[in-house]
């Protein structure tokens with residue numbers, strides 16, 4: 489029996505020349521034009537990213553019905569990592585035409601009330617880990633349950649950071665915007681505990697450099713030792 493494979497994971501972010509993601513006022517048409525051109529069976533976001541995008545919404549009624557995802561639907565799933573049960577805006581994402589359906593990655597620490605909330609609205613969830621979501625196990629669930637072979641991470645530095653530190657990322661893409669922002673607070677696409685030594689740095693191999701629009705640069709890197717193949 490062959491060993492189960494993890495999905496192939498691409499992280500993609502819009503950044504300033506000095507590597508910041510806040511106050512960026514990103515060119516969303518350009519960013520999502522590139523993003524949607526990537527192979528992806530699922531788009532993975534963190535709860536922080538979702539709450540920043542849609543902070544408050546009208547609560548969705550129980551028993552809302554949505555068409556079943558069709559097997560031949562080629563649009564990606566939209567999946568949110570949410571062990572604390574913070575995201576209640578699922579219906580907004582379900583209404584978007586970009587996704588075939590939505591799902592949550594939760595853990596054994598996620599409040600039962602939240603799992604009941606998801607169940608009452610027909611939202612699929614997968615349990616991985618005891619505290620925060622075990623991301624390796626969670627990605628494996630996406631592969632096994634949603635047949636997600638390729639995952640694009642659309643998130644901020646914290647989820648990216650956890651995935652990168654755990655060696656779960658295969659490609660890193662950045663869309664550099666022609667601006668400098670500056671500041672003292674951490675705002676990079678890779679937020680994680682400081683390394684205690686030079687061990688643990690992640691080597692990248694440049695795959696391409698594109699200039700999709702005057703002033704903008706799209707860099708595509710492969711992580712030097714990819715863990716999965718598409």
Ligand SMILES: NC(=O)c1ccc[n+]([C@@H]2O[C@H](COP(=O)([O-])OP(=O)(O)OC[C@H]3O[C@@H](n4cnc5c(N)ncnc54)[C@H](OP(=O)(O)O)[C@@H]3O)[C@@H](O)[C@H]2O)c1
Pocket residue numbers: 500501502503509512514533534535536537538540541569570571572620621622623642643644645646647648650679
């Ligand atoms: N410029 C860009 O390209 C771009 C793209 C997307 C987002 N953003 C910006 O990024 C900001 C949000 O970034 P953020 O870093 O605060 O939020 P985030 O990326 O959503 O990260 C928080 C998420 O990571 C999970 N997480 C963190 N550490 C983990 C670990 N060790 N194990 C498992 N899961 C872990 C959290 O899980 P729990 O909830 O379970 O704790 C949560 O779901 C927003 O301002 C957004 O606008 C920018």
